[in-house]
Amino acid sequence: MKNITTIFFDIDGTLIDHKGAQNKAIEQIRKKYLPNFSNEKFQKNWLQFTKKNWLLFEQGKINFLEQKIARVKDTWKSFDRRINNKYAEKIINEYVLNYELNLNSFPYVLSTLRYLYKKKYRLGIISNGNNSQQIKKxxxxNAYNLLEKKLIIISEKIGYAKPDVRIFSHAQKISGTNPTQIAFFGDDINNDILPAKNLHWQTILIDYGNVLSHLNFPRIVSFKEIRNKY
Structure with missing residues (x-):
């Protein structure tokens, strides 16, 4: 890709196998606390209430800790179990620990970031989520030190979340880069690809499962392919 000087990446589902770590952590919690219920049902409810309470957090109706506690209490309530905030906080802290222990990058991510770093590309992040949690990931x-710190753009800190184009505009402004010189890699068409394209960035869809070939977007199925583009 010609003329690119600055490359932004999404985190979850792009650099990091978020779903893999999440599913393992959910299963570990179920086995310990509610083993009599199926993993399928428990996971479905957990994810449903994660989404519900994260939306409330993004809308400013509850804070970050409250959304974590509410996720657990809502899940337990769906199985006719009532727990207090202290117990829910204990469970969510254990979940987060399990999630972090199970967290891994996708194949070739770190080696490719190192390759781009050595080639003098400016590397950054545009991600939804809690700032400290995303930095920790x-x-x-081992990707943090390869990134330009001012180009790590996290929704909680900025006040806008993808797909709001303002978070992309903010990243562009901070970088001081012409839009035609920016590339963005993400795994979500609506959250990542379309808003970046609206600013005339070059976009690449991450399709690890190789299931999106029918879509008319530049895409890759492995991070290893990036080396052929830069």
């Missing part, structure tokens, strides 16, 4: 996979 980047450090866990």
């Amino acid at each position: 980047l450090k866990k996979i």
